[in-house]
Amino acid sequence: MRSIVVGAGVLGFNLARRLSRENHSVVVVDHDEAKVRHAQESLDVGVVHGQGSGPSVLLEAGLEQADMLVAVTGSDETNIVACLIAQTLNHEVVRIARLRDPAYLGPQGIIHKAALDVQLVISPEQEVAHSVGLLAAVPGASDVLDFVGGRVKVVGVRIDPGSPLDGKPISAIRWLAEEQALLAGVYREEMVYAPSTDMRLAGVDTLFIVTTQESTRRVVTRLGKRWVRTRHVMIAGGGRRGVAIAKHLSAVGVHTRIIDPDAALCERLVEEVGESVVLCGDPLDQDLLRDEGAGRTDLFVGATNDEQQSVFAALLAKHLGARRVVALVDTPNHVPFALRIGVDVVLSPMLTALGPLLQFVRRGEVVSVSTLREELVEGIEFIASADSEIVGLPLGLLRMPRGSLVGAIVRDEQIIIPDGNSVIQQGDRVVLFARPQLIPRLQRLVART
Known part of the structure; x- marks a missing residue:
């Protein structure tokens, strides 16, 4: 093309x-x-x-x-x-x-x-607002992707240093199968690794778990995270991104507040985002953040037009006690750095917009495309056609490229978290994960022959 x-x-x-x-x-x-x-x-x-x-x-x-x-x-x-x-x-x-x-x-x-x-x-602004909405719906998660209309989820859960899982062998989470869940990968030192039997979990690892909508809460809590419903969100930045996030969250009943130093903009925002509280002030003013309750928020989002300011505002809110903090960062190479210095979740609005673009370009049987962690991993949802090479054989016999994984199979109302004996049938919705460089090979594998 x-x-x-x-x-x-x-x-x-x-x-x-x-x-x-x-x-x-x-x-x-x-x-x-x-x-x-x-x-x-x-x-x-x-x-x-x-x-x-x-x-x-x-x-x-x-x-x-x-x-x-x-x-x-x-x-x-x-x-x-x-x-x-x-x-x-x-x-x-x-x-x-x-x-x-x-x-x-x-x-x-x-x-x-x-x-x-x-x-x-x-619209990158609308896409990142959707991503923040997914995070708000899953307390304790650092990453959330939806597939098959939300019936299948990928959640990233960070292991805290000194937590019960820190230093344990990967067998310590073999209970995932009981919860209809699968460990798809481990994010460590800016790389995503396939899980192996000899791997030991470490503090600051992030586990990428494929699970069902019904099992998400149990999986997150069994991994040591508190499930506290997201009710209060503060957003630093009243630009298009901040407004899109506020409108998205307000529409699902989350109480939102926007803080921005531009007095004229704040006046306009009062009319534009009527359901949100608008605070005129500097999001880097620690005293102001403390007085306005940033430390008591369930989620704080740094969404200013300056990514350094967004990161610093998020870190200030975390220091004050916010449960989770998010920063929007435009430069993909800066995402790992922001995570290393303590931001819980870092989103790149531009990279979140890549998924819908790639989905449209590929079309055919591809239903949705999402990316994880600076495009280290791509998730693809597609419909299995009768003449695809992946149909009719146990997954253990498929010649899948190393670095790829079938995470879920949805057949009518049944959600299958697969193992090597699972067989994909015609018409199944399949959720597949792979490194981006493997996508051309996988497209040939899953496409009509």
């Missing part, structure tokens, strides 16, 4: 990398010469330096022959114009746009009233 990616920021760069790895012919377009040079030197892609909303630039990038155009710059207007030009110059090209302004989004958004015929609209 021939693809044009307009925008070489975090989202565009990582999307181009993934598409190139999956054998797409990719051209990256950006007006920032440094970003274009970085893409050219780091990726196996073509590049064009210029405005992505310019017809001549898009033609130079190969628009007339392209199969797909993905416009993911930081400007909604540039993305919209790029898609309009693509629609005019190549009626067959698939068009995807990143949009940030809520005025363009939703059933009443302008995007639905205009004649902008795009096949997918992606």
Whole structure:
């Protein structure tokens, strides 16, 4: 497939990398010469330096022959114009746009009233709000992914130093099978390792557990975490991200407060997020955070436009006693550092948006795509077709690439946490986990023959 990616920021760069790895012919377009040079030197892609909303630039990038155009710059207007030009110059090209302004989004958004015929609209702000919502629903977890409409979950649970599991052999959690759960991987020293019989658990390890919705609470509590319902959340930052998170949580009955130093913005927020309390002040003011009860919150989210400020605000809240703290970080390479210095959960809004993009690009039998920990692991939900190589054989006999794992099989109303004797049948929904570099091989394995 021939693809044009307009925008070489975090989202565009990582999307181009993934598409190139999956054998797409990719051209990256950006007006920032440094970003274009970085893409050219780091990726196996073509590049064009210029405005992505310019017809001549898009033609130079190969628009007339392209199969797909993905416009993911930081400007909604540039993305919209790029898609309009693509629609005019190549009626067959698939068009995807990143949009940030809520005025363009939703059933009443302008995007639905205009004649902008795009096949997918992606919003990192909405995606990260959804991710925070999943975390709020599973107290004690550091990571939460949903599959099969929430019936299958992946939860990350961190082992605290000095806890009963610290230093124990992996056999200490063999009870997972009793709870219809499976250990899919262990995050340690910025790597994800497949569990092995000789592995010992260590403080600061994070266990990635595949389980059912019904078993999630029992699994989390048996791993030593308290299950305290998330009722109160404080959000540092009243920008688009903070507002999206507040609206998402308020819609499910969570009491939210937003703190931001911009007085004019706070006045607008009072009207925009009526169900949230708006506090005008510096989220790095420790006395203010203490007075406003940051230490008593169930979840504190650093969501300012400055990732360093978001991390520091989260650490302040944790110092004051917040149960869990989250920081939004735009630079993927900074995620491990933020975790090392004590932030409980670090989310990259741009990387959370990759899942829906990859799901759309792969389409076919693929139902959903999610990533864990800076894309170290990818989770794919797909429907098994009759002529797929994985159908009809026990999993133990399948030649699955090392570093991949079938985590769950859903057959009608039955959820199967599999072992080597489990057999995938036609029509099953299968949840598979793998390192991203293995995805092309796995696609050939699960695709129709």
